[in-house]
Amino acid sequence: MDKLTLNDVSYTYKSKYQTVSALAGISYSFEPGKFYAVVGKSGSGKTTLLSLIAGLDLPMSGTVAFGEMETDKIDRDKLRLEHVSVIYQSLNLFPLLTAIENVMFPMEYRGISKKEAEETAIKRLESVGIDSEKHHRLPSMLSGGEQQRVAIARALAAKTEIILADEPTGNLDSENSANIVELLKNLAHSENVCVIVVTHDPDVAQSADLVIELLDGKIKS
Amino acid sequence: MLFVISYFMKRAVRERIKSLAVPILAFTLIVLINTLGGIKEWLDAEFENTMDNHVIIAEVSDLTGDKTDNLNISQNALELFTNPTAALSLYDFTSDLILKRSFDVILSDSQKETVVTAITGIVADDRLAPETGATVSFSGGYDDSIFQTDKPVAVVSEDVLAAATDGTLRITITEKLPDVSEFYFDPDIEQDYLEMYNIEIRQDSDGEWLLVVEGDNNTSTIAYLTPIVQSNVVPWYDYHDDGFVTVAWYLPIHMGWEAYWVRLAGQVTDGGYVTIEKELEIVGTVTGLGDGVIFSPFWAINSFVEEFEDIPFYTDRLSMTVADNRELSAFKIQAARSFARVRPIHTTIPLAMTVYDSSFYEAVEPLLQNIILVDIAIPVVYVISVCIGFLASTLLTRARRSEFAVMRSVGIHRRDIFTGILSEQFILSLIGAAVGSGLTIIVFGSISIIRPAILLGCYVLGTVFAGIKVSGTNVLEVMKEKE
Numbered sequence: 001m002d003k004l005t006l007n008d009v010s011y012t013y014k015s016k017y018q019t020v021s022a023l024a025g026i027s028y029s030f031e032p033g034k035f036y037a038v039v040g041k042s043g044s045g046k047t048t049l050l051s052l053i054a055g056l057d058l059p060m061s062g063t064v065a066f067g068e069m070e071t072d073k074i075d076r077d078k079l080r081l082e083h084v085s086v087i088y089q090s091l092n093l094f095p096l097l098t099a100i101e102n103v104m105f106p107m108e109y110r111g112i113s114k115k116e117a118e119e120t121a122i123k124r125l126e127s128v129g130i131d132s133e134k135h136h137r138l139p140s141m142l143s144g145g146e147q148q149r150v151a152i153a154r155a156l157a158a159k160t161e162i163i164l165a166d167e168p169t170g171n172l173d174s175e176n177s178a179n180i181v182e183l184l185k186n187l188a189h190s191e192n193v194c195v196i197v198v199t200h201d202p203d204v205a206q207s208a209d210l211v212i213e214l215l216d217g218k219i220k221s
Numbered sequence: 222m223l224f225v226i227s228y229f230m231k232r233a234v235r236e237r238i239k240s241l242a243v244p245i246l247a248f249t250l251i252v253l254i255n256t257l258g259g260i261k262e263w264l265d266a267e268f269e270n271t272m273d274n275h276v277i278i279a280e281v282s283d284l285t286g287d288k289t290d291n292l293n294i295s296q297n298a299l300e301l302f303t304n305p306t307a308a309l310s311l312y313d314f315t316s317d318l319i320l321k322r323s324f325d326v327i328l329s330d331s332q333k334e335t336v337v338t339a340i341t342g343i344v345a346d347d348r349l350a351p352e353t354g355a356t357v358s359f360s361g362g363y364d365d366s367i368f369q370t371d372k373p374v375a376v377v378s379e380d381v382l383a384a385a386t387d388g389t390l391r392i393t394i395t396e397k398l399p400d401v402s403e404f405y406f407d408p409d410i411e412q413d414y415l416e417m418y419n420i421e422i423r424q425d426s427d428g429e430w431l432l433v434v435e436g437d438n439n440t441s442t443i444a445y446l447t448p449i450v451q452s453n454v455v456p457w458y459d460y461h462d463d464g465f466v467t468v469a470w471y472l473p474i475h476m477g478w479e480a481y482w483v484r485l486a487g488q489v490t491d492g493g494y495v496t497i498e499k500e501l502e503i504v505g506t507v508t509g510l511g512d513g514v515i516f517s518p519f520w521a522i523n524s525f526v527e528e529f530e531d532i533p534f535y536t537d538r539l540s541m542t543v544a545d546n547r548e549l550s551a552f553k554i555q556a557a558r559s560f561a562r563v564r565p566i567h568t569t570i571p572l573a574m575t576v577y578d579s580s581f582y583e584a585v586e587p588l589l590q591n592i593i594l595v596d597i598a599i600p601v602v603y604v605i606s607v608c609i610g611f612l613a614s615t616l617l618t619r620a621r622r623s624e625f626a627v628m629r630s631v632g633i634h635r636r637d638i639f640t641g642i643l644s645e646q647f648i649l650s651l652i653g654a655a656v657g658s659g660l661t662i663i664v665f666g667s668i669s670i671i672r673p674a675i676l677l678g679c680y681v682l683g684t685v686f687a688g689i690k691v692s693g694t695n696v697l698e699v700m701k702e703k704e
Binding site for chain 2: 051054056077078079080081082085086088092093094095096097105106108109154158
């Protein structure tokens, strides 16, 4: 994986009544195979940081680069399809597709055959602890933790080098939260994936290899 | 892109009930537009049928409109209807002329005096109308259409048939040729008129009566009041039983022509008679009108009379059918112009034309009004379809914003999402349209494919606006809303 580098990245939200600086000159490099936790109070810029890395938006100044590729010069949809997976606190899955269909979706979109995509999906679902009997269930028939696992399985199946997770354990109980965190950590170490988790949960932060604390749009530590 | 479209269709199938909203909307709109279209086609057909088949009669009369017989309409007036190259001709606008004229005749075999009525059809003479009780019977395979020919035939009363020899009627047509010994102005004529145009009557040195009009620049034009045509001044004479002779002529005034009409009195004397002996084959009988009745084709008798220049041509009755109802307005305008010329020149009685078109307009105007209403309603439905397409798509896709956010977050291109939405809405609406069209085919038998296609296009256009809006979903905004 090419190194993910943020270089003097700033972002400002402008509304009718005010201008808010969400990020102010962030510079950082993320390594593959590490589990990062991004912490900070509400409004510190955590989610903004995640969205810029995912290519969901562009920085006002500075650059977000994957190796030599800066996000303002590449197809950001393709970035998310092939290089960066995003997992949210909830609503990660297509509600009318089964678990296995959800995992197969990005692969089939990329042109991978249905058969190959299905084989990969089965493998990945089982690797995250989703039994075969649940593969053909709709998300509404899965628990919150199981849904997050399916989202992780989709990210694995897409073979993206970076997994971003925004409060992935926010809706889960402690046991499930711990399981998800463990899964993500193992992913980082065993699959050499760069996992970046935005979290308010101190337990999640404690499990991370590196913790980045944001305060007022800047890296405090 | 095909994969995304297949995803949208898969989810539509799995969604079942919710997915029916779009087809139902499309079905309703299609049924509406096809119904309007069916009504329009029916109205158009009725309109065309009325235009093609409604018979409008126009009839020449006096200025009151009451007198339609014994009008003494001259050849020049009739030429408006028979000569396509005549100035202000009405030839192209009319058909099925009804003409009638009576001639005094003597039956050769019995020396009995009677009248031959020359007609172009039995409708030309009111005596033959069904309500009179008179009946006409044809023999030899002939029917009423024989009167439109110039065949020398006749339909006669029983007594005339009995007096005829071998089914042939021999007649002697007599026409009086009056002479006029003295001319003077009709005492009722307005003196102002005479003074305005400096019109006077005088005799020349040879005792010939002439009419003089003093024009501008000390010019004068002379019209001899005897039946002799003079150079470029052609008087027109109409002799009346009361002894008056009407004269009318064209006078050149400067660069234009003005028509002057003045009614003179002339002392009529007996100028003798012209007689023509002819034979007519009897092809039918008429009963219920008494004795001595003879009807013959107008153009057959006229061909006899044409042999003698001194016998003026005229018809006592002139009516016609409007040839093309679509040209009715043009016909009436042309007729107004034509009859403005006819009146003072070609007949003694000022003529008018009545067009019996009230029943036509009673039939056509409601159709036209309804056609206009439907013509307005149809584009309104198209506009409504755009709005409904937009509203329906907006409402339906708005509820799926999180789904589109997930698509964006896993890297699905915005254009593929837009195409998927459009395809889904199009296919679902097509299903509804197909069912709706099938229903209207059952009801109306057949439908035009154009209107449903336009309506579907309008609906999908509305979808486009909604699709553009929703395909650009801001992922973070949606996720934060949900959390």
